[in-house]
Amino acid sequence: MVSFIIRRLISAVLVLFAISVMVFLIFFATPGVDPAARIAGRSASPAVVAAVRASFGLNRPLPIRYLLMMEHLFIKRDLTSYVNPNTPVIPQILRAAPVTLSLVLGAALIWLLIGVLGGVVAAANRGKFIDPLIMFVGIAAVSVPAYWLGEVVNYFTQSRFHSSVFSWVPSSGYVSITTSPVQWALHLVFPWLTLAALYAGIYARVLRAELVNALNEDYVRTARAKGLSERRILVRHALRCSLVALVSLFGLDFGALIGGAALLTEVVMGLPGIGQLTYNALQSLDLPVIMGCVMYAAFFVVFANAVVDVLYALLDPRVRVA
Amino acid sequence: MPDDPTSTEAVLSVRDLKVSFATRQGELRAVDGLSFDVGSKEVLGIVGESGSGKSVAMYSMLGLVRDSNVTISGSVKFEGREILGLGDKEMQSVRGGDVGMIFQDPMTALTPVYTVGWQIVEQIRAHTDLTKAQAKARAVELLGEVGIPNPQRRAGQFPHEFSGGMRQRVVIAMALSCNPRLLIADEPTTALDVTTQAQILDLMEKLQQSYGSSIVIITHDMGVIAEMADRVVVMYAGRPAEIGPELEVVRFPRHPYTWGLLGAVPRVDSKNTRLVTIPGVSVSPLDVPDGCAFAPRCEHRMAICDERPALLGDGEHVDACWLSDAQRVAIRSGSKTSGGRP
Amino acid sequence: MSGEVLLRATDVVKTFTSRGKKLGARNVATAVNGVSLEVRRGETLGIVGESGCGKSTLARCLVQLLPVTSGSVEFRGVELTGLSRRQLRPHRREMQLVFQDPYASLNPRRTVGDIVADPMRINKIGSDQEIGDRVRDLFVTVGLDPASIRRYPHEFSGGQRQRIGIARSLSLNPSLVVADEPVSALDVSVQAQVLNLMADLQESLQLTYLFIAHDLGVVRHVSDRVGVMYLGEIVELGDAEGIYGSPLHPYTEALLSVVPELNDTDAPRRERILITGDVPDPSARPDGCSFHPRCPVATDECRTLKPPLIELRPGRFVACHHPRNID
Numbered sequence: 001m002v003s004f005i006i007r008r009l010i011s012a013v014l015v016l017f018a019i020s021v022m023v024f025l026i027f028f029a030t031p032g033v034d035p036a037a038r039i040a041g042r043s044a045s046p047a048v049v050a051a052v053r054a055s056f057g058l059n060r061p062l063p064i065r066y067l068l069m070m071e072h073l074f075i076k077r078d079l080t081s082y083v084n085p086n087t088p089v090i091p092q093i094l095r096a097a098p099v100t101l102s103l104v105l106g107a108a109l110i111w112l113l114i115g116v117l118g119g120v121v122a123a124a125n126r127g128k129f130i131d132p133l134i135m136f137v138g139i140a141a142v143s144v145p146a147y148w149l150g151e152v153v154n155y156f157t158q159s160r161f162h163s164s165v166f167s168w169v170p171s172s173g174y175v176s177i178t179t180s181p182v183q184w185a186l187h188l189v190f191p192w193l194t195l196a197a198l199y200a201g202i203y204a205r206v207l208r209a210e211l212v213n214a215l216n217e218d219y220v221r222t223a224r225a226k227g228l229s230e231r232r233i234l235v236r237h238a239l240r241c242s243l244v245a246l247v248s249l250f251g252l253d254f255g256a257l258i259g260g261a262a263l264l265t266e267v268v269m270g271l272p273g274i275g276q277l278t279y280n281a282l283q284s285l286d287l288p289v290i291m292g293c294v295m296y297a298a299f300f301v302v303f304a305n306a307v308v309d310v311l312y313a314l315l316d317p318r319v320r321v322a
Numbered sequence: 323m324p325d326d327p328t329s330t331e332a333v334l335s336v337r338d339l340k341v342s343f344a345t346r347q348g349e350l351r352a353v354d355g356l357s358f359d360v361g362s363k364e365v366l367g368i369v370g371e372s373g374s375g376k377s378v379a380m381y382s383m384l385g386l387v388r389d390s391n392v393t394i395s396g397s398v399k400f401e402g403r404e405i406l407g408l409g410d411k412e413m414q415s416v417r418g419g420d421v422g423m424i425f426q427d428p429m430t431a432l433t434p435v436y437t438v439g440w441q442i443v444e445q446i447r448a449h450t451d452l453t454k455a456q457a458k459a460r461a462v463e464l465l466g467e468v469g470i471p472n473p474q475r476r477a478g479q480f481p482h483e484f485s486g487g488m489r490q491r492v493v494i495a496m497a498l499s500c501n502p503r504l505l506i507a508d509e510p511t512t513a514l515d516v517t518t519q520a521q522i523l524d525l526m527e528k529l530q531q532s533y534g535s536s537i538v539i540i541t542h543d544m545g546v547i548a549e550m551a552d553r554v555v556v557m558y559a560g561r562p563a564e565i566g567p568e569l570e571v572v573r574f575p576r577h578p579y580t581w582g583l584l585g586a587v588p589r590v591d592s593k594n595t596r597l598v599t600i601p602g603v604s605v606s607p608l609d610v611p612d613g614c615a616f617a618p619r620c621e622h623r624m625a626i627c628d629e630r631p632a633l634l635g636d637g638e639h640v641d642a643c644w645l646s647d648a649q650r651v652a653i654r655s656g657s658k659t660s661g662g663r664p
Numbered sequence: 665m666s667g668e669v670l671l672r673a674t675d676v677v678k679t680f681t682s683r684g685k686k687l688g689a690r691n692v693a694t695a696v697n698g699v700s701l702e703v704r705r706g707e708t709l710g711i712v713g714e715s716g717c718g719k720s721t722l723a724r725c726l727v728q729l730l731p732v733t734s735g736s737v738e739f740r741g742v743e744l745t746g747l748s749r750r751q752l753r754p755h756r757r758e759m760q761l762v763f764q765d766p767y768a769s770l771n772p773r774r775t776v777g778d779i780v781a782d783p784m785r786i787n788k789i790g791s792d793q794e795i796g797d798r799v800r801d802l803f804v805t806v807g808l809d810p811a812s813i814r815r816y817p818h819e820f821s822g823g824q825r826q827r828i829g830i831a832r833s834l835s836l837n838p839s840l841v842v843a844d845e846p847v848s849a850l851d852v853s854v855q856a857q858v859l860n861l862m863a864d865l866q867e868s869l870q871l872t873y874l875f876i877a878h879d880l881g882v883v884r885h886v887s888d889r890v891g892v893m894y895l896g897e898i899v900e901l902g903d904a905e906g907i908y909g910s911p912l913h914p915y916t917e918a919l920l921s922v923v924p925e926l927n928d929t930d931a932p933r934r935e936r937i938l939i940t941g942d943v944p945d946p947s948a949r950p951d952g953c954s955f956h957p958r959c960p961v962a963t964d965e966c967r968t969l970k971p972p973l974i975e976l977r978p979g980r981f982v983a984c985h986h987p988r989n990i991d
Binding site: 221223 | 384386390416418423448497
Binding site: 488549589604 | 854885931
């Protein structure tokens, strides 16, 4: 186990390094693009551009610039934005992260619950009416674009029925859980449901497929021959063995969403999370913020994958030995 | 045989079992009129090639064929009680309680995520009132009985930590855990090496004596039948071709399919220059002839073979073939490269 | 049987390395551990052993599908180990493989005619017309209907697919056919058809077979000489009649004793010698004789000193300190 964790850590550091170099190179080494001219603005004179270049250190060799940026980001922790020179990057990320975490964690709980339930019910009722129904609702929910679903939800909760059924729904935005847990939850209920709807369907479909496979396995036949009840066979044997696939899917999705992939939901629902921060930074080509966000996202993706590996080992004893 | 009145003594009594599946290509007749009895403490061998319906027959009678397109008819009596068509709950108490099962591939027969001890305890607890601790103790005892060294420690290990032979021992321990009166073994040694096969067959013989269970052993290997079985059912295309005491069937086979089956096996104890082959391939279960199912591949086919022959013969040894005794003697004395030597 | 030596393997070793449990640890499994044998022109050499004994790995090493870790493989007097792919090509043509699983070894998207023709096309032998004729001839040779060359593998039964595999292996007129469990996936009646076909082809095409199988009856039936493998080593080698009649190695003796027999004569059944336990892990090979932990007659000598494969009688080789059945 110790060697496993060490191996994992080394590969995580390597991945982070590779990603940071790639982002850096895309930004600074793309032929024909002069970042100094971008920062200086569209109609800046050559003198201004040169001044910008000097003040941002853009006239120094690439490796040095990379190392300097990394030093400011990780060691001095005082990297500042190019666009708003007095705004440090790290506090921005630290402000946005809890918003995204709140959104994704809540939504994940909901979609796991619905996905597992839907998958189990569908698999248990193969060939009956309810199975294709669940699968259809699942694929429909997956196919809906996030921004459209978000806008529709907003329309109904914020304007159409806001005066009647949904009068309890606060206007969009984010309230920290430390400020008011109730307001935190109320503000997030519909963002949670919106985001969860996009994933629950996939999870139900994947789990159903895994369960149907598992139910054809020899060990399920053995379980039947042992005289166990169908419910016990489904839950204790088939579901238990199917969870491995779900966990790996969840690891990928969760890591990506925490890293900013919930962008569309955040924008539509007015949540100032990592997705929105990254989006704004990309709009203004604000490299320090982009770099910070990318590092943060990569960290979570790598971290989530490591957690998945550990969960694998817990769920499947065969992995423990290997 | 089907009208044999001794069925009151039989542990398992099967009459005219038919299993068919509705498929897009038409009706697939997997088992087509199978009747046999298994006596108390008897070992019955069911032998046949792939697609002969030997496994489907046993699985269907225990409700293990879970396909909405299946139709099962006939009668299956376990200790005098009809079990075909029992409800889920009642069937669950038969499976694993009265009837234990052993499967072909021990590598996949156990759930990979639980310890073997847990899996045996699960079965014991499903059929008895033993406490967890008692069931655990019984599981360890069983593992010892099937020859697993250090059973206390091994009970806490997962299936992948056992070799194939050891896993089959675990499956056997599980099958015996509730003292079943009948043990159904579906190709129990096919996936194993010959030295391991010998260990497992040896173990099954010993346990049968101490537990007094009847055994139905399903196999494609006439050698395993010869080692284990008291009586044999030879199946072809879902139908019994020949039924009789093991020694009789092996030494004086009556049905042309049995002749081919015995003569096709390369032997370790003598070198036959040329193997007997059965021409053609097995008949498709989608298209079983109305007459004798073996007729299309039979070298001794006659006009009457378009009608289905009944299982007839003297006493215990019966077969379904239109050849007269005189014809059989003539055919058999003319052929030298045969498995059975009349 | 003292024909010309077609294939000679000397001290062939094949190891597989995998990552161990500890950081940086390596797990070395010796699948083939110093095998020497000769295959003579026109004969069938059977290799028999239980799963994991290395017989398939040995076959792949002999035809250079796997590089050997050490040792030498000579084919028609030419050393094959260390040759480049291009240098190997003319020799490869002469050595063809027939695989175990007729379901997995045929490309499901190609017609069976193409499958049989491919080796000729790849080696650029003959015009399209000539290749087409040859494919039809091969179909007749292996007992298939030449009209079926445009059909796909899934339209054939297991036995027919194995015939297609055999036709493919014969398309380049090889002198050596290496058959790795060619009948173990087939039902007995079909198995007998394929074995008879292989015997007929050997006679009419003067083929040499290296026949690998776990089924002792099948190996006896087809082989002139037999090698018995255990844990990557040949423990006994000799003429089939001799080995099956009076095995010298305790492992061979036990193996033969436990094969289920049809008791169709009054001859007393061979006494069963049950060997206990399982085959050891090839990465944790026992000291001395590899078989000693399971051997009923092992002594201290066996635990420490590895017995070499020696010619105990003319043509009969055995690796054992205490050979059986010598009076």
